[in-house]
Amino acid sequence: MDRLADIWFGLPAGVQDVATTVLLLLPALATGAIVLRGYAPGRLVRAMLRRFSTANMVFVALIAISVAIGVGLTAQERGLRQGSARAAGAFDLIIAAPGSEITMMLAAVYLQPSDVPLLTGAQYVEVASDPDVALAAPIAFGDSYQGAPVIGTTAEFVTHLAGDVVEGRMFATSAEAVAGAFAPVATGVSFTPAHGHGPAAEADAHAGSVYTVTGRMAPTGSPWDRAILVPIEGVWEVHGLANGHALDEGDRIGAPFDAAYFPGTPAILVRADALWGNYALQSRYSRPDMMAFFPGAVLAQLHGLMRDVREAMSMLAVVTQVLVTVSILAGLMILTRIFARGLALLRAIGATRRFIFAVVWSYSASLISGGALIGLMLGWLFAFGFSRIVTARTDVFVTASVTWTEVHLVAGFFSLTLLLALIPAWAATRRPLLTDLRN
Amino acid sequence: MRPTRVADMDADQVERDLAGLDLAVTDLDVRAPDGRQLVGLHSLTLAAGSSLAIRGPSGAGKSSLLYALSGLVQPRAGRVVWGKTDIAQLDEAARARFRRENVGLIFQDFLLFEELDVIDNASLAAAFAPRAERAARRRQAVHWLDRLGLGRAGLRKTDSFSGGERQRIAVARALSGEPAIILADEPTASLDRASADRLIDDLVGLAKGAGRTLIAVTHDAGLAERMDRTLTMAEGKVVGDAHG
Numbered sequence: 001m002d003r004l005a006d007i008w009f010g011l012p013a014g015v016q017d018v019a020t021t022v023l024l025l026l027p028a029l030a031t032g033a034i035v036l037r038g039y040a041p042g043r044l045v046r047a048m049l050r051r052f053s054t055a056n057m058v059f060v061a062l063i064a065i066s067v068a069i070g071v072g073l074t075a076q077e078r079g080l081r082q083g084s085a086r087a088a089g090a091f092d093l094i095i096a097a098p099g100s101e102i103t104m105m106l107a108a109v110y111l112q113p114s115d116v117p118l119l120t121g122a123q124y125v126e127v128a129s130d131p132d133v134a135l136a137a138p139i140a141f142g143d144s145y146q147g148a149p150v151i152g153t154t155a156e157f158v159t160h161l162a163g164d165v166v167e168g169r170m171f172a173t174s175a176e177a178v179a180g181a182f183a184p185v186a187t188g189v190s191f192t193p194a195h196g197h198g199p200a201a202e203a204d205a206h207a208g209s210v211y212t213v214t215g216r217m218a219p220t221g222s223p224w225d226r227a228i229l230v231p232i233e234g235v236w237e238v239h240g241l242a243n244g245h246a247l248d249e250g251d252r253i254g255a256p257f258d259a260a261y262f263p264g265t266p267a268i269l270v271r272a273d274a275l276w277g278n279y280a281l282q283s284r285y286s287r288p289d290m291m292a293f294f295p296g297a298v299l300a301q302l303h304g305l306m307r308d309v310r311e312a313m314s315m316l317a318v319v320t321q322v323l324v325t326v327s328i329l330a331g332l333m334i335l336t337r338i339f340a341r342g343l344a345l346l347r348a349i350g351a352t353r354r355f356i357f358a359v360v361w362s363y364s365a366s367l368i369s370g371g372a373l374i375g376l377m378l379g380w381l382f383a384f385g386f387s388r389i390v391t392a393r394t395d396v397f398v399t400a401s402v403t404w405t406e407v408h409l410v411a412g413f414f415s416l417t418l419l420l421a422l423i424p425a426w427a428a429t430r431r432p433l434l435t436d437l438r439n
Numbered sequence: 440m441r442p443t444r445v446a447d448m449d450a451d452q453v454e455r456d457l458a459g460l461d462l463a464v465t466d467l468d469v470r471a472p473d474g475r476q477l478v479g480l481h482s483l484t485l486a487a488g489s490s491l492a493i494r495g496p497s498g499a500g501k502s503s504l505l506y507a508l509s510g511l512v513q514p515r516a517g518r519v520v521w522g523k524t525d526i527a528q529l530d531e532a533a534r535a536r537f538r539r540e541n542v543g544l545i546f547q548d549f550l551l552f553e554e555l556d557v558i559d560n561a562s563l564a565a566a567f568a569p570r571a572e573r574a575a576r577r578r579q580a581v582h583w584l585d586r587l588g589l590g591r592a593g594l595r596k597t598d599s600f601s602g603g604e605r606q607r608i609a610v611a612r613a614l615s616g617e618p619a620i621i622l623a624d625e626p627t628a629s630l631d632r633a634s635a636d637r638l639i640d641d642l643v644g645l646a647k648g649a650g651r652t653l654i655a656v657t658h659d660a661g662l663a664e665r666m667d668r669t670l671t672m673a674e675g676k677v678v679g680d681a682h683g
């Protein structure tokens with residue numbers, strides 16, 4: 001047994017997936033081989049499919065929809081999980097004032113508006129000057145333009161997040177901005193930010209303050225793609241605050257910042273050169289006046305908490321499949337009754353019960369196969385479409401695709417229903433011949 | 440029972456003598472599920488290759504007798520001996536095999552699969568025949584369709600045919616297995632006079648020409664007149680037996 005397990009786990013993942021699919025399909029294939037041995041019911045089955053073709057199509061559609069729901073739900077859940085994780089990938093470590101890590105993660109990574117306490121200039125300088133810190137970017141948020149959040153940060157962080165700008169150039173003064181990949185502003189456009197977000201945003205609160213877009217970032221697959229990024233000095237200046245630098249530094253932007261002129265930041269996005277450095281920093285700055293956390297770890301906790309929801313979704317998918325399987329069974333019984341006279345004729349002219357069994361099972365198998373295949377494709381379309389909606393609404397780039405997991409789900413469903421299709425096939429052979437013949 | 444299997448024949452051999460299955464029925468008792476007697480027949484014999492019409496009012500037990508002779512109905516008592524085989528003693532599978540190998544059935548309302556073409560309908564039994572026999576069955580079906588004037592209609596669907604044509608397709612289906620016995624239940628009842636007459640000519644001609652036993656339940660005097668013998672039934676009993 002251990003040896004078998006060793007062999008199995010030694011196989012490449014692709015081979016395991018294919019083997020699992022074959023194993024799941026094996027009951028159906030074996031049943032088909034046994035049931036159809038020696039018979040050629042193809043023409044009759046095609047005739048049955050053409051007869052009452054509308055009812056047959058409805059039946060196939062029901063199967064397809066149920067399979068699509070199962071496939072779509074599992075693919076979507078996984079896509080959402082992977083998308084949210086991918087969006088947080090560039091955020092190694094976040095240091096913020098004590099509070100809720102989840103709230104801070106939602107604010108800093110997913111740009112969800114929230115009120116959070118600020119870190120002081122002294123705290124920022126302490127972090128930024130830590131020898132293990134390679135990048136310490138303060139952020140500032142609270143403004144928006146045409147629904148897109150206006151985020152203040154540093155050019156280094158923009159480059160860390162998305163690489164070099166793909167259009168134009170990086171902002172160089174506090175009055176310049178870089179658009180996220182899908183932000184609703186074009187390069188060269190000037191705009192005045194509104195204070196706040198959504199319907200409550202005050203459009204004229206920052207009248208007279210203008211940013212000019214100088215470039216556009218590459219896509220990151222995160223809500224930052226819809227944001228407009230400006231130097232943090234610009235955000236502070238727009239709000240009438242000091243800009244993080246002494247007056248004699250002129251219009252310089254970016255680190256280092258002077259603690260005496262630092263108005264505060266809700267979070268510092270930190271990266272160390274070495275992985276262990278991030279852990280050291282997390283440990284060092286987890287203290288009463290600061291909290292340091294890995295967004296990836298918080299997200300993993302969140303996903304853990306969401307496991308119940310995930311399991312509920314999986315359960316829903318299974319329950320749907322079971323309900324549909326039962327419906328299929330009942331439907332096949334009814335459809336078989338419709339064909340009772342034709343089946344009785346076959347028996348009258350000498351067909352064995354086993355042949356009737358083979359015809360009815362093949363007919364059922366055709367409907368189920370068609371439904372399962374169409375369902376797999378519909379599931380992919382459903383996942384694809386829903387991903388686009390989720391991406392549009394959350395700006396988290398979600399790509400839900402059909403993988404081997406879904407193929408295994410469908411293969412299992414296929415085998416189970418084909419085994420259950422033995423029941424109506426058996427029932428068809430037990431019907432009263434003469435009664436059916438005379439009806 | 441049968442000297443030659445269908446697979447061993449070709450279309451040129453179809454009218455050979457298939458005699459050898461004389462019928463001997465004794466003390467036949469067929470009952471409905473509720474116990475009511477449908478047929479009570481003391482004795483009936485019929486030589487292989489001869490023809491018999493069964494007549495009588497509705498509910499007389501004609502069809503029940505026909506189904507008992509085919510093995511579709513298991514009698515409560517009595518013997519139905521074809522040649523040396525008492526089909527009343529066979530289990531269902533053996534009776535199905537007997538019908539498959541020896542009996543061609545024709546029904547009043549044709550019982551065709553509308554979605555199949557003419558050849559597929561006529562060679563329906565090929566679907567469950569042994570693989571080696573399937574091609575021969577289809578060849579026989581095509582041969583009989585040709586003999587019945589439907590040779591050019593092979594790939595058409597049956598829903599475009601008249602009642603008479605459909606019944607001729609059903610006759611081809613019954614003959615495609617080269618059965619020694621043809622049992623027909625009101626074969627002309629759904630047809631107009633002209634179609635019925637043509638069908639009678641075809642059915643009787645082909646059956647007699649090939650030495651097959653033909654038994655038909657019918658209200659059609661025209662068909663009964665063409666048969667060697669006419670049995671009249673009432674309330675499950677034989678009340679008349681006319682030869683010639």
